[in-house]
Amino acid sequence: MKFRGKIIDIACLNHFTRVVTTISKLTKMCVLRLTPDNLFFVLSGKVANGGVSMWCELSQANFFDEYQMEGVSSEDNEICLEVTPENLSRALKTVQNAKAVKVKLTKKHCPCLTIAAELEMRCVWGYIHLQSALRTRIQPQPTLSSVSRVVTHDVPVDVIPRRLWHEFKEPSMPDFDVSIYLPPLKTMKNIVDRMKNLSNFLVIEANLNGEMNLKIETDLVSVTTHFRDLGNPPWGDDASQDGGPSQSRDPESMVEARVDIRRLQQFLVGQQVNPSKAMCNIVHQSVLHLILLHEDMSLQYFIPAVA
């Protein structure tokens, strides 16, 4: 099992760091699957995390300038690691100024993902000015020399054996009843934040007319926020092969899912960048499926409905 990747472009590094940081806000531990073309951050729905599951897909070519991997075997050319994304995020955040960042699978005291970066410093007569520094110190007789500062972070990982790989497969698209575009995530987050103070559960309902409501109900108070004109994604053929929910369903009728409000809030809090597309699929009283599509990464999040 081997893995070595190198990121040189500063924008790619920045982007990758943001993706990892988003993942770290969603879950404490997750599985990183490495294949020749992609990286996946996977969380499988277990009782321990409230049945929530996540699937994040990145195309390695969009981030890495060099990428070499050798899986467990030639038929199973894949590597599955259990990792704490927050450690990765912390490590990446400190090396944003690097000339190049290498990520490789190593074995130190235990299997690790080692993030090694070289930061280039220019020394003027022993003083430093970082290439991106605000001030330059100038000495009377400058002697320019370039030195490298090396930073290494060893993030411990657990290798997942092949017999457990079936738990981390790509989730299939649920047989949803309604699919709708989400309102601006920031707006949703503000609303959910306030609703969280009143109730532990939130009902999200939507119809095929681009209308969505977020509702909470307690003994004393009920609050509903209405969104209009959100638009429904045209799943087209995909939808019709499931028995055509879009054809038989009355566009006005609402489907709903009652979810734990903290799970939804956790999802919204983690989003740092506005996605190109944000939508959700609702299976009536069963599951809330949130999909975020960015230029080079897609994130799916499943929140099960509670009674």
Add this chain to the structure above:
Amino acid sequence: MNCVLEGNSIKAFGKAIHALSRVGDELWFDPTVKGLALRSVNSAHSAYACFLFSPLFFQQYNLDSVREQDSGPIKCKLVMKCVLPLFRCSTSIEHSVKRCQISVSTGSDQVIVQFFCRHGITKTYNVRFLESEALQAVFASHLCPNVLKSPARLLGDMVMHFHASQEEVTLSMSAPKVSLRNYNEGRNDHMKMMHTEMSLHPDEFDYFQAGMDSDITFCLKELRVTGLFLEASLLLSHENIMCAESESDTSSHVGNSCLRGHIAVLYSVLGIISM
């Protein structure tokens, strides 16, 4: 004793007190001919800091004003909790305080701090002190075999790679490089801790002397305190840090001393040499 501060000096003085408050709960206030020394030590006596403000730092600096008899230099110890609130709000100090006068009245065992503010407002604080022996860390920095000297920013760069919760780090010095890595005490889950190491080239330092290869482990939190003061005052003027290591039996001291304008800061943190 009587001294007057104006303008940005008040802010710098306040920041020094903030930095000292993170070290210990008591502030040693020691006016001498060399300048006003503010010192603090933590309860475990493993970290010591001293800010020495030279007479040139002040608008006025008089040692021999209020005392009747020549009883020698004043040595007083103040409770940090009483002094810190006076300099807590650096932004409001910046805006409203024009002058600050500090004087010691041995007769009534008080340090009197007066803020002359805008609109003719004067705030006077009387802080009682306890007589005490002067505090002084004892180690001979000139005998240190290993010496590093660098700009303030370098210290910040080194510690930023470590998480704020990281308690201890190990500094290794050898001829080709200097490295800093995190130190995790043996724990059940130590296998699962993230290891971070960063190494620097000797050329990055203004002065580098590695008399002997050594590894010293010390508490990072205490080192960060110095970084804070320097970082906050970065805008004011040029600064220099010297980090000196020395050995004595099984313990070592890691000290930082820096000159900033007319302030000399000596910082010493106890560390443990590892084999």
